[in-house]
Every structure is written in structure tokens, then in C-alpha cells.
Amino acid sequence: MVTSIENSWPVLAQSYRGQCGQNPCVETNHFGAFAVVSGKGELICSAGDASHMTHFRSTAKPFQLLPFMLDGLDGKVFENGQIIDSADISLLMASHYGEEQHTARIRRLLDLSKLSQANLLCGIHPPFDKGTRRNLLRTQESPSVVHSNCSGKHLAMLMVCQKNHWPLATYLEENHPLQQRIKHLILSIANAVPSQLGIGVDGCNLPTFVLPLQSIATAYAEFACPSPRLAQEIRHALSKLFAAGISHPEMIGGSTSFDTALMQALPQQIFVKSGADGVLAMAIASSKKYSKGLGVAIKIADGDFSKKVRPLVAIEILRQLEILPLERSAFDEKLAPWISLEVTNLSGFKTGFWKLVF
Numbered sequence: 473m474v475t476s477i478e479n480s481w482p483v484l485a486q487s488y489r490g491q492c493g494q495n496p497c498v499e500t501n502h503f504g505a506f507a508v509v510s511g512k513g514e515l516i517c518s519a520g521d522a523s524h525m526t527h528f529r530s531t532a533k534p535f536q537l538l539p540f541m542l543d544g545l546d547g548k549v550f551e552n553g554q555i556i557d558s559a560d561i562s563l564l565m566a567s568h569y570g571e572e573q574h575t576a577r578i579r580r581l582l583d584l585s586k587l588s589q590a591n592l593l594c595g596i597h598p599p600f601d602k603g604t605r606r607n608l609l610r611t612q613e614s615p616s617v618v619h620s621n622c623s624g625k626h627l628a629m630l631m632v633c634q635k636n637h638w639p640l641a642t643y644l645e646e647n648h649p650l651q652q653r654i655k656h657l658i659l660s661i662a663n664a665v666p667s668q669l670g671i672g673v674d675g676c677n678l679p680t681f682v683l684p685l686q687s688i689a690t691a692y693a694e695f696a697c698p699s700p701r702l703a704q705e706i707r708h709a710l711s712k713l714f715a716a717g718i719s720h721p722e723m724i725g726g727s728t729s730f731d732t733a734l735m736q737a738l739p740q741q742i743f744v745k746s747g748a749d750g751v752l753a754m755a756i757a758s759s760k761k762y763s764k765g766l767g768v769a770i771k772i773a774d775g776d777f778s779k780k781v782r783p784l785v786a787i788e789i790l791r792q793l794e795i796l797p798l799e800r801s802a803f804d805e806k807l808a809p810w811i812s813l814e815v816t817n818l819s820g821f822k823t824g825f826w827k828l829v830f
Contacts, residue, residue: 480505480521481773482830485781487815489824499824502781504750504772506789509689511697511764513663519830522686525670526771528658529680529747531688533565533625534695534713536678538657539650540564540628541709543635550584562720564628565713567746569726570599570619577723578618578627585631592630593644594622594676601726622676629678646671646679655681661694661702661710662687675748685769688753693767695743696755714755717743730783730810737804738795744786750776752786756795766793780826783810788828 481503488496505520515522540546541561549555560577568574582588598605599619608615617623626643629650633640638649645651659669662683670682695714698707717724721735724745731744734754743755750772758765768789772781787803787810790796796803800811815824 480524482520484519484772484785484828484830486827486829487824488827489815496824502772502774502776504770504781504785505685506768506770506785507686507689508789508793509686509693509767511693511699511758511762511766513690513693513699515686515689516766518686520685522689523684524771525682526685526688526769527672527680527682527747527749527751528688529674529749529751530567530622531692531745531747531751531753531769532658532681533567533745534710534717534743535658535661535691536625536654537561537565537628537713538706538709539632539653541712542705543632545628545631545635546712548631552584554580554584556581558716559720559723561713561716562723564624565717565745566624566724567600567621567731568624568723569601569729570604570615570621571601571726572604573722574624574726575618578623581627581631582618585627585634587627587630587634589617591640592617592620592623592626594620594626594678596620601728603727620676622674622678626676626678644677644679651679655679657706658683658691661706662691663701664690685771688751688769689767691767692743692753692755692769693765696765696767697758699764714743714757718757728809730779730786733806733810734783734786737806741795746779746782748775750774750782752782754786754790756793759795761794784813784826784828787811788830 483501484504485502487500489499490497507518507522508516510516596617598615633643664687672680674680698710718740721732725732734744741757746752752770754768756766776782813826814822817823
């Protein structure tokens, strides 16, 4: 594995189709960068520029849930005696696929919190899950805000605002006390300073943070195994979030999600979170080889709209770190849809192949 490359966007993956004379023809090049940080905060390997400013996007969700945990809402008992369980916590930091297992929990928590769908300002999009989309079409129903992959995150934020008597209508705004609190928590966990931070607007209307790629990997290393440099209450909250996520991977994504599949293939070992436009991060639990855990952050420069490149890169990183077997034939069958290096056409014929180049 390379330790550095001068170009901030080296080629990480290529696809080939057909022959150019005696050689296979390269059809696509996918540029990107990644950083792997140890639990001690050290950059142990990378490709490209680990200081490249990178949007957190949805990989920030575990850290955006920290105020919820720090305010004790994970232990909340509602008027009817119902509680928030670990599957709920996992859903509140998810990019869920809008399946019934997700939307039923969102509706339940809205009702228990005496909030309405109108309070959720994340926007509406069709559910990521194809089966759920087909069901909505068959029943002539329109997608609602609960199908938004970000609805859990927004619901948790509204509950924090209720707890602290902060305005609900403006929770999206960068200067809202909740967003300011999240910003300072992320800076602390990523071991970054304000001058390194950029802020934009995410696809779901909330602030999105921009930090060096290595800082995102650092945050995920802390997520896997919080270090003594963090306050005890933050360490405790991170540990509870990590435990919830790895115990309920079906909530983090969905039945056809790579994030869910990889967590299920490595049970209780890894938390995986994809974000829009080519970002993916992994928190790898403490093990005999990596006693303080690892954090990994990946950015694919072209946005990886096919959602094919990030899984290939993530799996190759895990192979080289010896977290996954070197032989792909030894992988858990749950990863089968994601590990093939074949390029096939609509009839299922092999027309080319993928190659990882790091």
C-alpha cells in the first residue's frame, strides 16, 4: 500500500473493455484519495493528498447525533412508558433506504415526541429501496418526508431542540445553537482547528462540514476507539453510538446497502457510512493487530454516482490492512454483489473488468 502520492487525485480504480491491439482498453479512470489513521492519531497509509479539503456529507451523522446522546435523550422514557432502543439510535445516524423497518420507527418516534412530519425540514425524495419505490407506485402513494434518508438525523435534532427549549423552525441554520454545538464537537473529535473548517449546505438543508481528509479519518478512529484526549462524556457517548451502529447495521443503510452488507460481513468489527458525492468512512474496532482501532476516509473525485467505486476501494483497503481475507473467494457471501471485478452487460455477459491500482 502506498504511503503518499504527489498528485492529490491519483487513479484508484480503472475499468477495461475490449482490446486495443495486444492490450486491454481502459474505459474509465476513477481518481480519488484515502487516508487511514490509527487510534493514536497517526496517518499510517494514504493515497493522494490526505490534507485535501473534503466534505463530510452524511459521514458526519454519528457526530451530529452527539448532542442527542450528551443530553441523555438515548435514555428517554416517554409518557406511555416506551423507550428509545439501540436500533432507534442507529436509525438516527443513518442514511436509511426508506424501507418499512425504517419509516415505521420514524413515525413512531415522531408520535412519541409529539412532533409532526411538517417539522422535518429535510425535503422529500423517493426511497432508496427499489422494492419500496415499486410499492408506492403500485398503491399510487407519493413519497413522504419519512422516506428521506436523512429523516432520522433531523428528528434527533428536533428532539434536542425540544429538550433545550431552542426554536424548532430554525434548527437548520448555521448560527442555531444546536448547529454551533455540533460544529465544536466535530472540530474536537477530528482534532482540527476552526481555520481548517469549511461549511456549506447539505442535500438535506443542514450545514455540512469540510475538513482535511485525514481529519475525517481521525474522527472515525475516535469513533472506533475514543482516546483520552476527549472528555469522558464524549468518549462514553461515542462508544454507545458505535455499539448501536454495529449492532443494527440494517438501520444504517438497508437491505441493498453496501454499508449494511459490509457491517454484516464483519459483525461487531466495523462501522461503515457512505455520504453523497463519493465519500465513505469506516471506523474499525480494536483488534489484536490494531489495538486502538482505525479510521478510514475515502473520497472519489468524480462523485461515484454508480456507487461501484467506493465499495471496490473500501474492500481493497480492508484486504491490504488484513481485515478482510486476501482471497476474495473467502469473503462473506453478503459481499457478493460488491466484490466482483467483472464488467457485465444487460444480458449478463462479461464485457470487461475492474482493476484497483493502489
